[in-house]
Amino acid sequence: MMNISKIIGLEYYKFRHFKPFVIILGLYVFCFLISGLSIKSLLDWIMDKQKDDDALSYFIKNGIPLFDFVDIWQNLAWLATIFKWIPAFVIIISVTLEYSQKTIKQNIIDGLSKKEFLLSKLALVLVISIASALMLFILGMFLGLMYSPVNDLHYILENLEFVAAYGLEVFVFLCMAMFFAFWIQKSGVTIIIFLLYTACIEFILTSVMQFYYKVPVWYFPVEAINRIIRVPFQKYTLEFVHDRILIQDVAVALGWAGIFIFLSYWLLKKRDL
């Protein structure tokens, strides 16, 4: 019964001529690529400014191995996570617009099931996540081949799981955005609350819990999403970092994705349109 091409096609036909989407997604690609391509020159510039800093003397001599293969995938994946808010807006708008224009109601009347409607939004989430991972892969290959001293295929392909992890991180984050949109339904309010929660509220809450009460916070959604790809840069100051993806981090994040999808479905099912 379920027809995948129909469900993906539906989103395509709905939004292919919607200018804001084209602009926002274009902005995403632009920010993503431009920042990736400019990091090198930015770091070179900082190093040049800090010539006399003793602490940095090692890096000044040897350069930061940011784009060396093996390291590059985690470094880039972590840097790219900052951009995941941009496609989140696309998801929020795509869901809330259906409510404000009441087209979701018409979709259901025309013979779409609520499940198919949710799946069509999920298809959009999935396509953006896969495209994001692909974009990261292309950028990584380009930068790596340009700057990395090691060009061995074996090293190139090592740690490639960080590309998939980036796709997963975007996926879970977009699922969260989708849930907020189904829950609140108004685009402006959804964007404000989503931004406040993901960028402020949870951060303050987890910081207080962690440092004040010493309570573990791994189960918070944004925390779980951020944990998939750990911050890699302390390793350059010889601190310990996780330079692998931990299976428990992936499990918690996937759990949240499941919860967000289920809650969206539950809200959709329960509410009259």
Next chain:
Amino acid sequence: MSETILLTNQLTKRFSSRILAVNELDLEVLKGQVFGILGPNGSGKTTTLGMLLGVVSRTKGEYSWFGKGDHYSLRKKIGAILEQPNFYPFLSAAQNMIVHSQIKDIKKPNTDELLKLVGLYERRNDPFKTYSLGMKQRLAIASALLSDPEVLIFDEPTNGLDPLGIAEIRQLILDIRDMDKTIIMASHLLDEVQKVCSHFAVLQRGKKIYTGSVSDALYKTNTVAITADNPDILQTVLQQCPGVKSIEREMEMVKIDLAEGWTASSLNTYLVEHGVHVNYIQQKKSSLEEKFLALLRENDNVPRIPIPNQS
């Protein structure tokens, strides 16, 4: 026996402990009928249609489309517009029709043909947001016709339109009726139901208080209007006539309700026998409006509102 298109059984929607929007509604719509659901604002018409179309959940009861139950895929064979036409504002008429046909699993939609039918072909590439309300309503009808549906549902299709728009939409509905389709239409405009529908049900506060065919409802009245040169004598004679149930005097005209078995012509014969010659005698068909208000009064003690004279 005609094929049943829609059957509802004890359909009920309760929004809260205080608000019972639809109360144990039983309806049956047969193939080929133009079925009007009549009722004052807030009587549960839109809620009923919402339940039948899967956008409002039921509290109790069931419904069945085409005798096959309430599965969502059956709605692909129904063309429906609830309240306002809802489309993607940034897409053109043709692009919106593509989205609809994608949902309804139509491989080759006859978009152009339908847009010509509703007179939107010239504007098919303009975005929906630039359309007037009448055009939006016509696009809604075109997209409702996309899947060549067996049944069409309109919810107050002429609401908010100017007289020209109303006339256009009504003509379109009549054209669709002539395509041998079943139509279910909710309206509070009695005149509209009278002009368009073959059958109707009346809802009041969520309860069905009447159902039947429009022609039956219209012919049941026995009101006769009479004028004569001397209305006083006319009235006196009529008061003694056994066929007269009640008399009402409106200026020169006398309006009476006939008893069972009497017609305008037998009354005329009686009057001639008693020496009264009439200038004018006509058996009135009641308008649906009178019938409707009478029904509402019977079921509820609505204060009697003077009925504007429509002829």
